[in-house]
Amino acid sequence: MDSTSFIWAVAAIVVLGIEMMLGTVYLLAWSAGLAVGALLQWLSGSLPAAASLAALTVLAGSLLAHRVRVTRRPVMADPDIGGEARLLTPLANARWRVEFRGTQWDARIVRGAEFAAPGASARVCGREANCLLLELSQGES
Numbered sequence: 001m002d003s004t005s006f007i008w009a010v011a012a013i014v015v016l017g018i019e020m021m022l023g024t025v026y027l028l029a030w031s032a033g034l035a036v037g038a039l040l041q042w043l044s045g046s047l048p049a050a051a052s053l054a055a056l057t058v059l060a061g062s063l064l065a066h067r068v069r070v071t072r073r074p075v076m077a078d079p080d081i082g083g084e085a086r087l088l089t090p091l092a093n094a095r096w097r098v099e100f101r102g103t104q105w106d107a108r109i110v111r112g113a114e115f116a117a118p119g120a121s122a123r124v125c126g127r128e129a130n131c132l133l134l135e136l137s138q139g140e141s
Contacts, residue, residue, distance in 0.1 A: 004047060008038030008054075025069060029061025083124045085134060087116055098132065100124065105132050112136030 012034035019027035037054030041047060085100040085107060096116065098107040108131055109116055115136045116122075126133035 002042070002045070005038045005042035005050075008034055008041055008050065012038055025065035026062055029058050029065055032061050033058035078127060080124050080127060080132065085122050085124055085132060087118055087120045087122060089118065090116070095131075096134070098122070098134070100132060106130065107132040107134050109134045109136060 012031050015027055015034060016031040019031060033054040033056075036057045037050040040053050041050035044050070080100070083100060085098040085105070087096050087098055087107075088104065089097040091097060091106070094109045094113045094116075096107050096109065098105050100107075107122070108128070109122065110125065110133045112122075112135055120136060122134035122136045124132050125135045
């Protein structure tokens with residue numbers, strides 16, 4: 001093994017170690033590209049060929065890593081959706097102060113505002129920042 005391919009191999013191992021510490025997927029592509037470059041440099045002795053194939057490997061691996069990360073994003077379910085809130089005090093514009101999970105929240109009624117009255121129950125159907133979105137039905141009070 002000549003010194004150039006040795007440098008490629010050491011760089012691949014170092015980048016792989018950094019990948020293990022950071023947990024990104026993209027550095028795997030870089031490590032694989034460096035390893036391919038080391039192998040091709042050792043087999044052929046051609047630095048331009050090794051660099052070209054390494055660059056293609058990094059590009060393909062990065063695109064694959066990006067695709068995997070985008071398609072496998074975990075969807076975090078909001079545990080508040082479906083919960084019951086009790087209307088306390090009316091505010092302006094269909095907004096209410098409500099009691100939910102043992103504390104008071106600001107809320108906006110998105111459906112059934114005509115059935116709103118203090119003490120009525122409402123179902124949480126969403127959230128906009130710290131404001132709960134509520135649904136009321138005629139039977140809930």
